[in-house]
Amino acid sequence: MKFTRRFMFAVLSVMFLPFPAAFSQSDPLPSWNDGAVKQSITDFVAKVTTQGGADFVSPAERIVVFDNDGTLWCEQPIYFQAAFALDRVKAMAAQHPEWKQQQPFSALLSGDGNALAEQGEKGLLTLVAAAHSGMTTDDFATSVSDWLATAKHPRFNRPYNELTYQPMVELLTYLRANGFKTFIVSGGGVEFMRVWAEKAYGIPPEQVVGSTGVTKYQLDAAGKPSLLKTARVQFIDDGSGKPAGINMMIGRRPILAFGNSDGDHQMLQWTMAGSGPRFAGIVHHTDAAREYAYDRPSKIGQLDKAWDEAKAKGWTVVDMKQDWKKVFP
């Protein structure tokens, strides 16, 4: 191989190109419609990455946090992790003959919706706990990937991990390309998300913050260690738990946060209360045709108080129907 002068000039011209300029030729957010919302995002990114600018933020401090359910992927008609838990309990039933005589299991297994509804939230939590405890962390991760490989969303008839929001995936990529460090901060179980978050969002396990259960370290007869998932809750990363989770697991205040519900309200407040440039974004589900439309009265992903504060303070509210060219990949 011979380095010609022309080749060297080509290499050098790429080498000395300022990094953001590489993006100027193509739209980094192609699934976002042009408008005030998209502009607020690109303005913020330009502002904090402009070296020498008044609002420049060093890359180390470009911590950004995203809620997951309803912000990065769909959360209707039920949280996908709840769908996993119900399917999983059914799959585990063969090993648990006693469940046939035991509520809430028998209601679920017999497909008796009314009886299941009668078990209420406590019944649902019992089912979720059964799917999430009594096995090692490795076995749990396997059960999540097995489920994703086979289960389909009831309305869209696609694997659940294909129901991520394409515009948000582009936003994550755009932020990382500009030196931001992207984190998930979700009320969902951290071990559930880590199985698929890296492939879906490009977010590695160590940047996923979520609710956690107590695990128990144990050695088998051969001295091989494992972590047993117990049914005891360690930490709930939701509502006012989100700033606490950020403090515990990240240890720096984010400069940008995105959520979609009142469960993200305190995380948005916490982010905006820091000094220097700040960005708070809310995904408003307004698109019953392509996805779902819900806000104030919704049982899942209720958006009420956070929406009021967003309006009062001029936070960015994404109107899914207006602002997104497409929803799913």
Add this chain to the structure above:
Amino acid sequence: MKFTRRFMFAVLSVMFLPFPAAFSQSDPLPSWNDGAVKQSITDFVAKVTTQGGADFVSPAERIVVFDNDGTLWCEQPIYFQAAFALDRVKAMAAQHPEWKQQQPFSALLSGDGNALAEQGEKGLLTLVAAAHSGMTTDDFATSVSDWLATAKHPRFNRPYNELTYQPMVELLTYLRANGFKTFIVSGGGVEFMRVWAEKAYGIPPEQVVGSTGVTKYQLDAAGKPSLLKTARVQFIDDGSGKPAGINMMIGRRPILAFGNSDGDHQMLQWTMAGSGPRFAGIVHHTDAAREYAYDRPSKIGQLDKAWDEAKAKGWTVVDMKQDWKKVFP
């Protein structure tokens, strides 16, 4: 500015230089004496970073974890965080006149060592809790930096954060230069360490795992949020808590772990039980002249069971006196 041919060749020759070769000319671990221990480290790094080699590990999986007290910095004559707590309680005493009549505070404040010893471990924990709760996370961080700016180690008469181990700091730098992601996994308080760990070790807050307390989110009259540190323990990242902490906060099994005591035993076991190439290291404190010498019977940093397993399984045991050219920077 004009690009001469010579300049371009110089630039290109640097560009096409393979990355590890940049290190071959100077020793990346100058404070380590040559020998089997140093060799075991450089062999491991060479093995897992050799592209196409049987033991190659992708950069994303190059997660490495280090205990802090006794592994990255000194832990004698008492854990530095305990020294902070005792000093801090003294500094807070003016705001707490009631402490004069209250144990264990009065014993500490009157300098009565015997009375303080009588208060036992419970007394010490009460003092530690007083220094670590009842203030916001921001105020706590300030109290830690204020202390570091003024307090001196009783024997070495240097600020505590200068008593890091120079060979270990070099090891962290060397690993990062080879694409490893360095984490602290310590029994110490995560908020205490994050104040100074980035400057001391180059490890950012989000890569510090440690023990945590429950924080409470609160808004003041003006709507400004803060996190109040309560006296309730959230998670103890020590002993069998270390694999649990790694699972909770990192979510991947490390390929290298370094500790110095039985509190690191399970973390070392957990690291070694994964598949592929693995490295377990223990710092053995053998140097009473330059630092301290302690192991099996020590109350602080006891090294007993982990040492036995290290011998049985051929883990790397660093003999501080033999293997380190210098101890502190």
